[in-house]
Amino acid sequence: MTEEKPKPGPVVNDFSITIGTVNGSGSQTANTTLMRAFFKMGIPVSGKNIFPSNIQGLPTWYTIRLSKDGYVARSETTEIVVAMNKDSFQEDLEKLIPGGVFLYADDIRQEVFREDVLAFPMPVKKIIRESDTPRKLRDYLNNMVYVGILAHLLGIEVEKLQQALDFHFNGKQTPIDLNMEVINRSMKWAAENLEHESPYRVEAMDGTDDYIMSSGNTAGALGSIYGGLQFAAWYPITPATGLPEAIMKYRPEVQTDPETGKYKSVVVQAEDELAAAGMTIGAGWAGLRSMTATSGPGLSLMGEYTSLAYYAEVPVVLWNVQRMGPSTGLPTRTSQGDINLAHYLGQGDTQHPILFPGSVNECFEFGWKALDLAEELQTPIMVLIDLDLGMNQWMTSPFEYPDTPIKRGKILWEEDLENLDWEWGRYLDKDGDGIPYRTVPGNTHPKSAYFTRGTGHDDYANYSEDPETWDENIKRLNRKFELARTLVPKPKIHRRDGAEIGVIAFGSTDPAVSEAGDILEAAGVRVDYLRLRALPITTEVVEFIQEHDRVYVVEMNHHGQLHQIISQDIPEQALKMVSLTYNTGLQLTADWVKNAILTEEPGFSEKPGSFSD
Numbered sequence: 001m002t003e004e005k006p007k008p009g010p011v012v013n014d015f016s017i018t019i020g021t022v023n024g025s026g027s028q029t030a031n032t033t034l035m036r037a038f039f040k041m042g043i044p045v046s047g048k049n050i051f052p053s054n055i056q057g058l059p060t061w062y063t064i065r066l067s068k069d070g071y072v073a074r075s076e077t078t079e080i081v082v083a084m085n086k087d088s089f090q091e092d093l094e095k096l097i098p099g100g101v102f103l104y105a106d107d108i109r110q111e112v113f114r115e116d117v118l119a120f121p122m123p124v125k126k127i128i129r130e131s132d133t134p135r136k137l138r139d140y141l142n143n144m145v146y147v148g149i150l151a152h153l154l155g156i157e158v159e160k161l162q163q164a165l166d167f168h169f170n171g172k173q174t175p176i177d178l179n180m181e182v183i184n185r186s187m188k189w190a191a192e193n194l195e196h197e198s199p200y201r202v203e204a205m206d207g208t209d210d211y212i213m214s215s216g217n218t219a220g221a222l223g224s225i226y227g228g229l230q231f232a233a234w235y236p237i238t239p240a241t242g243l244p245e246a247i248m249k250y251r252p253e254v255q256t257d258p259e260t261g262k263y264k265s266v267v268v269q270a271e272d273e274l275a276a277a278g279m280t281i282g283a284g285w286a287g288l289r290s291m292t293a294t295s296g297p298g299l300s301l302m303g304e305y306t307s308l309a310y311y312a313e314v315p316v317v318l319w320n321v322q323r324m325g326p327s328t329g330l331p332t333r334t335s336q337g338d339i340n341l342a343h344y345l346g347q348g349d350t351q352h353p354i355l356f357p358g359s360v361n362e363c364f365e366f367g368w369k370a371l372d373l374a375e376e377l378q379t380p381i382m383v384l385i386d387l388d389l390g391m392n393q394w395m396t397s398p399f400e401y402p403d404t405p406i407k408r409g410k411i412l413w414e415e416d417l418e419n420l421d422w423e424w425g426r427y428l429d430k431d432g433d434g435i436p437y438r439t440v441p442g443n444t445h446p447k448s449a450y451f452t453r454g455t456g457h458d459d460y461a462n463y464s465e466d467p468e469t470w471d472e473n474i475k476r477l478n479r480k481f482e483l484a485r486t487l488v489p490k491p492k493i494h495r496r497d498g499a500e501i502g503v504i505a506f507g508s509t510d511p512a513v514s515e516a517g518d519i520l521e522a523a524g525v526r527v528d529y530l531r532l533r534a535l536p537i538t539t540e541v542v543e544f545i546q547e548h549d550r551v552y553v554v555e556m557n558h559h560g561q562l563h564q565i566i567s568q569d570i571p572e573q574a575l576k577m578v579s580l581t582y583n584t585g586l587q588l589t590a591d592w593v594k595n596a597i598l599t600e601e602p603g604f605s606e607k608p609g610s611f612s613d
Contacts (some may be wrong), residue, residue: 010201013043013068015079019146020092022085024056026140029168029179030147031062035393036164036213037156038066044207046072046511047393048587053238053331059088070207072395073511074587079200082146084124086110093117101153101198103146118196122149127185133178141182148186153198158187212398216363216389220319221246222399223367224291225254225265228406231283231290233268233276235298238331239387240321243293244269273298277305277318284309284316285452287411287440289371291317296325296338299345306380307346308454310477313427313436315374315381315409318342322386324585333585334387336507337557342382343535343565349474353484354382354535356506357389358492360396362533368402369489375409377484378435386556388587389508410437417445425460426450427473434479481536488534491541499526501601502548504541504577505555506532506562509588513554516593525601527552532562537569545573552597558583 017034021027031047038045046065052058065075083092083104090110096102098116106121124145133141151161161183162176169175221243224232234244248267255264266283270276276292283290294302299320309316322338324330342354355370357363366383374381417424417439424447427436436459439448450461457473458464494517505513510531517529530544545551545566553563560579567574580596582588 010197010199011079012201012203013066013205015066015200016075016077017064017066017080017082017150018078018092018095019062019064019082020085020088021060021062021143022087023052023058023060025084025143027060027062027084027143029140030143031064032393033144033161033164033168033179034147034150034156035064036167037151037160038064038202039208039211039213039395040160040163041157041202042205042208043202044068044070044072044395046074046395048074048388049392050586051332059085061088061092066202068205068207071511071515071590073515074589076589076591080150080198082150083108084143084146099199101200103149105142118198120149120153120194120196122146122186123189127189128182131182131185133182137178141178144179144182145186148183149190149194151183152187152190153194154200154202156202157204158183208395210397211395213393214360214396215242215391215393216357216360216385217242217321217391218246219360219363219396219399220293220357220367220383220385220390222250222254223364224317224371225251225367226364226399226402227368227371228289229255229265229291229371230288231266231268231280232292233270233279233283234293235270235273235276237273237295237298239323239391240293240295240298240319242391243319243321273301274305277302280318281305281309281314281316284314284374285312285440287442289375289406290315291319291371293319293321295321295323295331296341297328299338299341303345304347306352307348307350309380310346310350310352311348312452312454313378313438313477314452315378317370317374317381317383319383319385321390322384324583330585332387334508334587335557335583335585336384336386336509336555337561337583338384339535339555339557339561339565342384345380345382349478351478351481351536352380352382353377353481353488354384355489356533356535357383357385358507358510358531358533360389360394361399363389364399366489372404372407373484373487375411376407376435376487377480378409378438379480384507386508410435412437412439412443412448414443414445414448417443417447425458426452427457427461427476428459429476429479432479433483434476434481435483485536485538488536488538490538491533491544492531493540493544494529494531496521496526496528499528500549501597502528502530502544502551503593503597504530504532504544504551504553504562504566509554509556509593512588512590512593515590516597519590519594520597525598527597535565537566541566542570542573545570545576548576550600551577552580552600553577554580554582554588554593554596556582556588 035047048063051060080101086108102119105124112119280292324333324335355366563579
């Protein structure tokens, strides 16, 4: 008699769920309820929403990754699939790993062709008909059926689902009760009818203590508000719209004057991106801490205005939430393809500092720091994130209030002008750092006035076409850009003993690159990792490249734009750097980074414990 092999134990808090639905079917409520429930159980979790460009009825997917070790990058494997869309049914089934769990609405009359998965048909319409759901809401509450069945299969705590719905509906009891009824009926059906146990389980842990959940757009809005934002103009565009909308949502609570009851800032939805840029720059010129938010197509339209702000030296902040280009491209996919556009935006010899938040927390931090830098340097400051970081929900430590006073830079007020022992000129570099002194409207001193010029001008704002004057002015602006190297946020560096190779990355790729570093180390390949947080590069970046035999620059675009910029900046180190680019519109994964590096590494397959795939 053959001895039966023991079954492997359940996989706990370490798997991914992909949910395939129809765009416009209300699945977002169900999906975020699941993710928040996991978070409230203390399980590190991340969610990725893959949706079409505002076309109702097309397939949409939501992936939730649970990781007891705290990894939040997208995973290339899917252990549980929920199929609610007949048009993506077969594709969803193919995504599943062998031994995975496949839940599907039983009214989808398609064959489950795989025998290596555990398949559970769900009587979605039957459960909804038997509930108290109003007929007009049934299509939306269908999705709560899979929430309840997953709750039974995985062991999700019901009270955490209740808390998640309470948060989502802001305590409104009627929608909470409607959704909970469907969840409870679905759990009861699953307990009575599902004979097989899921190989995947969740258990409460303490991996989310002292964390909150937020999107990068919301964090950037709050950081700007707490940084003293006074004016914002914008025009709707995916995926940036959530940032100004969050400003409008939170400023009544944070920016209302207790005495007058009026807001301390102005937010304007302009008629187009050109108008938004013009308003924002006008407000910056007038002395207000000013910003706009857009995405690649909108930033392209803002080029001429931004060039004016650069040459006239007007402080302004431009947030660019990147999506896939060129042209309209893939508006609801993520990318890091606007680096060159942002860095060189405008005609002639323009160069703009860029901040690269790598987390939701840094979106908040750079929200206020960007406003400070714009005024200190009297120039446009770009803040680049992408759709993944901007629109998706992320675990993050609580935001910290700005730890320094607001920095207004070199502004002269009436008393300052009265006591000057030198003749002030708007574009005069008195200190040799490239930054002149400025006045703002409202200064009543007779010497405060000047003529703002986007045309050729001398130190005193007089019109000039003199070649030497023009050349010296451009050189002065470049001195200001060089000064920015000492003012922008320095990179974060993670070193491993014995590492001979390095990796440079930025922004939302950080979770995948960090996880890949751990995977590589376990395989005997040690890499140091520098997360770039700004351009122009600082001395730390130069030293990091000098210290390593090879440095891989990982980014989500086709041409390796960051690799190009760094190579141009320090050409003597260019041959050390290898460009690794990923450009599918989906989020980067640790497996891709690992494989890309090992493919480039000479003799990696001979190293003890190294990968050979």
